[in-house]
Amino acid sequence: MIGGRSLLLRACGRHLSKVLRGAVNTQVSEIQASECMQHLSATFTRNKSTETPSSVSTNLDCKIMSETKEFPTLNKLGLLDKKHIQILDPGHVDHLLSTIIAGGFNKMQVIADHDRTLSRAHYNNEKTETCHGIMDNSPLMPPYYREEASKLLNKYYPIEVDPIMTEEEKTPHMVEWYGKIHTLLIKCGMSRTSIATMVKQSNVRLRDGTEDLFSKLKSKSVPVLVFSAGMGDILEEVLRHFNVYDDNVKVVSNFFEYDEQGNMIGFKGEIIHVFNKNENAVHESDYFKKIGGRNNVILLGDSLGDIKMAHGVPQPNNVLKIGFLNDKIEERMEMYKKNFDIVLVDDQTMEVCNRLIDLMMK
Numbered sequence: 001m002i003g004g005r006s007l008l009l010r011a012c013g014r015h016l017s018k019v020l021r022g023a024v025n026t027q028v029s030e031i032q033a034s035e036c037m038q039h040l041s042a043t044f045t046r047n048k049s050t051e052t053p054s055s056v057s058t059n060l061d062c063k064i065m066s067e068t069k070e071f072p073t074l075n076k077l078g079l080l081d082k083k084h085i086q087i088l089d090p091g092h093v094d095h096l097l098s099t100i101i102a103g104g105f106n107k108m109q110v111i112a113d114h115d116r117t118l119s120r121a122h123y124n125n126e127k128t129e130t131c132h133g134i135m136d137n138s139p140l141m142p143p144y145y146r147e148e149a150s151k152l153l154n155k156y157y158p159i160e161v162d163p164i165m166t167e168e169e170k171t172p173h174m175v176e177w178y179g180k181i182h183t184l185l186i187k188c189g190m191s192r193t194s195i196a197t198m199v200k201q202s203n204v205r206l207r208d209g210t211e212d213l214f215s216k217l218k219s220k221s222v223p224v225l226v227f228s229a230g231m232g233d234i235l236e237e238v239l240r241h242f243n244v245y246d247d248n249v250k251v252v253s254n255f256f257e258y259d260e261q262g263n264m265i266g267f268k269g270e271i272i273h274v275f276n277k278n279e280n281a282v283h284e285s286d287y288f289k290k291i292g293g294r295n296n297v298i299l300l301g302d303s304l305g306d307i308k309m310a311h312g313v314p315q316p317n318n319v320l321k322i323g324f325l326n327d328k329i330e331e332r333m334e335m336y337k338k339n340f341d342i343v344l345v346d347d348q349t350m351e352v353c354n355r356l357i358d359l360m361m362k
């Protein structure tokens, strides 16, 4: 009760303060300010015995002024006091944001997970498909694949998201899971030509505003590294399908190996799973030269394992970790807030990233 009242006072006070400072000038704001005054007045009337309007108003104004002053970049980006935007350490995040903005596009790179990070977690009240899901639900796959893949998912996914187990404990299970899926896929006789159809028939969608974000990043030549423990061939097709696969985008994932007829016969290289995907994976490639000097990183992920994607970015670096918390919200909130700088709760958009890039473009 006390917490709720204090939040209301804070929000009303902030709005009034903006109006008084001339930061908000519209008629609507005056109406909202007047509503705030009514709320405040009612609250003060109920609590006359302990507080006076003038003393509380002064305290509120001081608090608002100090918060705006303390976190000017968060304030400019409109990231303060949004229920779905959780920030454990606003001071640190504000500093990080201002450093990244000051560095400009030439010092920046983006590292993003794909499934349920670039892609939405749900759409029209339906869970959307991951790269694995696109194959699992495709009519082009034999029914026994779905059955087997679903059994494996039920066994291993709870391990992947277990809040108690350590990564070291989880890793052998992940390797085992991927190995079994890969063997199964080879058995199914997957072909190169079926992938585009699978993607087209799926319900996969990118987060709202992803196309806009990628187009701005391309226009500023900002490299985007998309890391995925999923299926690289499917993922690339999704990016192509939504017209965001430009030459500034590099995908690191698990890629199929094909024979001359385009039939899948295996996988290339080492398995990338959720706990070993990090920038060390590109150190041997030409892409690493492309990102030289770009030590300001926007990292986007939806799994705690994703925070390691920036491992391998040369020091000193400034990594802003943005986490999309899509499910098991209450259970995971504390861990996400401890590990990601900004946690976006069931936010199926790229609005926060777009605001940051827009501010940099001004």
Ligand SMILES: [Mg+2]
Pocket: 113, 114, 115, 116, 117, 301, 302, 303
């Ligand atoms: Mg993901």
